[in-house]
Amino acid sequence: MSAHNEETPKLIGDELTEGVSTVLEAGTDAAGQRLDQWLAGQLGPDMSRSRVQMLIRQGAVKIGGKPVDETKRKMAAGDRVSVDMPEPEPASPQGEAITLDVLHEDNELIVINKPAGLVVHPGAGNWTGTLVNALIHHCGDSLSGIGGVRRPGIVHRLDKETSGVMVVAKTDRAHKSLSEAFADHGLTGDLERAYLALVWGIPTRPTGKVDAPLGRAADRVRRAVVPAGRDDARHAITHFTVLERFGEQQQEFATASMVECRLETGRTHQIRVHMAHIGHPVVGDPDYGQAFRTKANRLPEPLKGEVKAFPRQALHARLLAFRHPTTHLSLRFEAPLPRDMEALVEGFRKL
Structure with missing residues (x-):
């Protein structure tokens, strides 16, 4: 694989930069691989395949300068693949000044003690006054674009009337790691x-x-x-x-x-x-x-x-x-x- 710049540098360390373009050239080992699988492997461990698939469907991935909307498209050696990383969109839920009992917070995640009666995520009948609304207000600009949207990453939930400890991701990297831990229920980790x-x-x-x-x-x-x-x-x-x-x-x-x-x-x-x-x-x-x-x-x-x-x-x-x-x-x-x-x-x- 070789990487090229288009107008703006595309990689900083191991992370993609939002709002700029990344161009990758497929080597012979890429031939026959699915586009989403190959691209997820090239963009680093913090980029999940589900997010790559979303970018493809949004028209943000091009091969030979032409948008590709088929995630299963087979790769060929020499394909030049460009990825336009969108700027994080404003979160649909609006931030609300709701008091939170914060047990821990750093650049990657926040741990809170959720009170009974607080709904975790906006939904039918509860579009405001939720934990997500509170986190958007509390975290502000420290939230990265999770899936291209500036929002807290909910990796597990508590029922509205159940109280207690919850962890929420603030970055795509933390969201991916924590989601995997909860998905396998801690069988391969320390959950x-x-x-x-x-x-x-x-x-x-x-x-x-x-x-x-x-x-x-x-x-x-x-x-x-x-x-x-x-x-x-x-x-x-x-x-x-x-x-x-x-x-x-x-x-x-x-x-x-x-x-x-x-x-x-x-x-x-x-x-x-x-x-x-x-x-x-x-x-x-x-x-x-x-x-x-x-x-x-x-x-x-x-x-x-x-x-x-x-x-x-x-x-x-x-x-x-x-x-x-x-x-x-x-x-x-x-x-x-x-x-x-x-x-x-x-x-x-x-x-």
């Missing part, structure tokens, strides 16, 4: 996630594993345990440890437990569905704990009223550990129980 859940009942074993595939439920929003052979079935494993038992010696009261859940996979609503599947839904869960709502009637006051008034699932992302995408240092972040969940747990402790 570690632990949640605290207040659940109904007391599991018969102090530790256990729920290995049950998840798929869409009938309403398309919720998830459910489904047969492994179903088309939408996704492998899902949750490990749990009982940390505290409440009301165990007082059979006239509803019992509950504080459980730590560790994810071996990361599916939508995984902990909530898995705990309900084994008969211990999360207290306050409006989607998977409805059948247990009457259990609150067996509690003494004032706990009975507190449980009925609790507005969300009692689930908190306590721990997140991962390897930094550029320094490669192991980072570990913890967030204590939020006040509302701590107060609820204290009520159960009095049983």
Whole structure:
């Protein structure tokens, strides 16, 4: 491969420069390779194939001066490929001055303690007031163009009413690295996630594993345990440890437990569905704990009223550990129980 300049230098170190043109010449080893595959390999480890494919579809990639829109086009030796890196566009969501509990921030990423009630990403019914809006305002010009758009890189999510630790990428490089770590659920890296859940009942074993595939439920929003052979079935494993038992010696009261859940996979609503599947839904869960709502009637006051008034699932992302995408240092972040969940747990402790 040889590289040439067009008007503006195209490479700085190992990184593409936004807003300028890069020209690459294919060698004999490129013959027969897919354009997107070859180009992703030439542009460095920070350029994902998905982003290369997006650039091709946008007409930013040319061969012999002519735009190419076919990502699978076969390369030929001697092809001169130019890539026009677009300037990052303004993010569609607008920045909003929403207070964030920042646990760590550097040039590549930001770690926050998300409060319950905060939606992560704008969407139907929640176009403003989200974590993304808050991050755009907070990070400002420190956000690089992720996928050609100046926005925070969401690599994992917490449900609106789940609190706790989240990491968000600020650069394409960090986004790619963290996305890969979450995609393989830490099997080849140092990713570690632990949640605290207040659940109904007391599991018969102090530790256990729920290995049950998840798929869409009938309403398309919720998830459910489904047969492994179903088309939408996704492998899902949750490990749990009982940390505290409440009301165990007082059979006239509803019992509950504080459980730590560790994810071996990361599916939508995984902990909530898995705990309900084994008969211990999360207290306050409006989607998977409805059948247990009457259990609150067996509690003494004032706990009975507190449980009925609790507005969300009692689930908190306590721990997140991962390897930094550029320094490669192991980072570990913890967030204590939020006040509302701590107060609820204290009520159960009095049983």
